[in-house]
Amino acid sequence: MAKSIDVVRTGLSDYANRGVFRGLDEKKSQNGSHAFTFWWLGSRPLEFTIDTAKSALIFKQILPNVASRSPLYSELKRFLKTRSDFELPDHRRIDPKRAEVLCINRNGKVSIGLKVKRNQYAYALNRLVNLVHELFVQLNDLHPDYMCENFDVPQE
Numbered sequence: 001m002a003k004s005i006d007v008v009r010t011g012l013s014d015y016a017n018r019g020v021f022r023g024l025d026e027k028k029s030q031n032g033s034h035a036f037t038f039w040w041l042g043s044r045p046l047e048f049t050i051d052t053a054k055s056a057l058i059f060k061q062i063l064p065n066v067a068s069r070s071p072l073y074s075e076l077k078r079f080l081k082t083r084s085d086f087e088l089p090d091h092r093r094i095d096p097k098r099a100e101v102l103c104i105n106r107n108g109k110v111s112i113g114l115k116v117k118r119n120q121y122a123y124a125l126n127r128l129v130n131l132v133h134e135l136f137v138q139l140n141d142l143h144p145d146y147m148c149e150n151f152d153v154p155q156e
Helices: 002-017 071-084 121-142 144-151
Strands: 022-030 033-039 045-051 056-063 099-106 109-116
Touching: 002 022, 002 033, 002 045, 002 121, 056 099, 056 121, 071 099, 071 109, 071 121, 099 121, 109 121, 121 144
Parallel strands: none
Antiparallel strands: 022 033, 033 045, 045 056, 056 109, 099 109
16 A cells, blocks of 8 residues: 555656646545645646555546536546557557546546556556546547636637
């Protein structure tokens, strides 16, 4: 458990040191879960958790206002499912032997994460950060109204 948290902490610190994330802050562990907050991809802080009991890395409530029966949520689930396609280049694909995509919608707030397999926490962190970045690029291209309303992204 401590080793996996250390791997994730070091990885997040590396992103912060390179200027990808801003204001990295760590919260104390609870029930096998460890939380970090930082600014990235918008004007509000993001919460990132590592749950060692469930072997999961999760961006909690990263997408607000996404109804579970909406076309946007259906598109999101389709997009996430394709991230393990062997047609994708290695640097964009999530190897299903190493991690599995998680998508949870609770009351219109979507959390996105990876279930880590075979203790591949460094790999999963890298893949998850890339996945979320790619998702935000897609949302900016295909759903600029959503991004404007929820992330203050200009519509230009």
